[in-house]
Amino acid sequence: MSKTFRTTDAATASDAHLLDETVMVVRAAGAALRERFGEVVRYRSREELMRALAVNDAAALDILRPRLTALRPDAGWVEDELDGGALPAGEWWVVDPAEGNVNHLHGLADWAVTATLVRENRPVLTVVHLPLTGETYTALSGAGAHLDGRPLRVAPTTDLALGIVATSQARPDEDEKIVRRVGSSITAMLLDALVVRTSVPATLHLVNVAAGRIDAFWQFAGARADLLPGALLVTEAGGRVTDTEGHPWTPRSEGLLAAAPGIHTQTLTTLSH
Known part of the structure; x- marks a missing residue:
């Protein structure tokens, strides 16, 4: 029994270290998108809009994909951020390189960079970084949710x-x-x-x-x-x-x-x- 606890503790510690590494990667991608933020990007067709969205995605993915793959070489990678449904067995990186991308293009502040490691269809850890405020939200399965290291709790509302x-x-x-x-x-x-x-x-x-x-x-x-x-x-x-x-x-x-x-x-x- 004690061996099982040690194994579980070791796995949790490993995931905690992985979460710290993921935070650094996501923040780096956020910095790249922050440099691109400012003026409203004008477009006159759906095709022009999609090209502008893709440029933002690429700027973040150029950082996210190689670095997250290096952290977890055997993990799969979800190509389409609009995909839904269950994932195949194993580990997968589910990433949104520019969550709220259309807001970014319009000079609105509501956008972020996210990365989540999913193991056997259960999220194990996640990082949500808001580059304009510098806030970083993190969660590790079984270890709580945090904002820049401070514990988060939902509201006590009952009505x-x-x-x-x-x-x-x-x-x-x-x-x-x-x-x-x-x-x-x-x-x-x-x-x-x-x-x-x-x-x-x-x-x-x-x-x-x-x-x-x-x-x-x-x-x-x-x-x-x-x-x-x-x-x-x-x-x-x-x-x-x-x-x-x-x-x-x-x-x-x-x-x-x-x-x-x-x-x-x-x-x-x-x-x-």
């Missing part, structure tokens, strides 16, 4: 009517049925919650749930890269993370609800209406 809640859209070309469901859910929350925030990207709402600044976040559909970091952060900060039906959330789930435990059930009830 949805006193809560600030938020949602986001998964992608610009979302299925019409999901778009209408998002709209209906916002209307329902406007009736039941104190304040409703709607913006992209999802990760920045989720770090606010983990930090206790807002009380709940929900999203219908979504990709691994925009939900995995926040799901781990909120869980490790003491929040409750499920799908929008109340079942345990996994990368296969069709929606996500991350909330302070005191209003999770109330939020589910509102979403069901």
Whole structure:
């Protein structure tokens, strides 16, 4: 039994060291994107927009991919940040080189760089770095969530009517049925919650749930890269993370609800209406 504990402790220590190394890599990528930030990037077509987004992605990926691969040579790499669903067995880096990329292009401050290591379809560690503020959010499975080394805890709110809640859209070309469901859910929350925030990207709402600044976040559909970091952060900060039906959330789930435990059930009830 003691040998098992030593093995577990060693694995945790190894992951903690890996988290520290990942922080340095993600911050370096964030610095590269910060240098590109400022003026609004104009585009006149979807093709021009996609090219501008790709340039930002490439600037960060040129740092992220080789350095993270060096840290974990056997880990797979998720190429498409909009991919969803379960991953194959083993370890995978799930990275969003410019989470909120469209905000970056428009000179808006709501963007970040994220990297999450997933092991057997469970997030093990994550780093979310906000280059404009210098804030770095981290979480390690079983070891808590932190902001620049300070522990995070979700809000103690127990009444949805006193809560600030938020949602986001998964992608610009979302299925019409999901778009209408998002709209209906916002209307329902406007009736039941104190304040409703709607913006992209999802990760920045989720770090606010983990930090206790807002009380709940929900999203219908979504990709691994925009939900995995926040799901781990909120869980490790003491929040409750499920799908929008109340079942345990996994990368296969069709929606996500991350909330302070005191209003999770109330939020589910509102979403069901």
